[in-house]
Amino acid sequence: MHGTLSAYTAGRCRCPRCRRAIADYRAGRRADGKDDPREPRLFDTDGHLPRDWFSRHVWQPSVRAAGLQKPLRLHELRHAHASWLLAGGADLQVVKERLAHASIATTERYLHTLPDADDTALDALARVRGRTST
Secondary structure (H helix, E strand, O other): OOOOOOOOOOOOOOOHHHHHHHHHHHHHHHHOOOOOOOOOOOOOOOOOOOOOHHHHHHHHHHHHHOOOOOOOOHHHHHHHHHHHHHHOOOOHHHHHHHHOOOOHHHHHHHHHHOOOHHHHHHHHHHHHHHOOOO
16 A cells, blocks of 8 residues: 555655655645745753764764774664663563663564574573572
């Protein structure tokens, strides 16, 4: 079905036909004086740090100092953090809450990085079974 990626999402279809139709529609609206480009957004920080402060002052200088060729996004560090937590045996629900995911299904995407997930689960079970009640 064109117009959505699936029956369950409201995302737009990305096929060339639909992309062209959307581009033509938007160009027509702009030509008619509708949808004028809006003013650039200004961030009102109320004295707090701007949203991009960490990226500009910490993240990007660190990536440059490390001499990394490929520019890394902060999201990739977030992904690595979640993967390392899960590889270390953290509970999926704990990682979900730590990343502020609304759905556990979102967090489950990080499980693909665990080639030994079955071994980790068996080790966790063995640790629980080995506990003594006090």
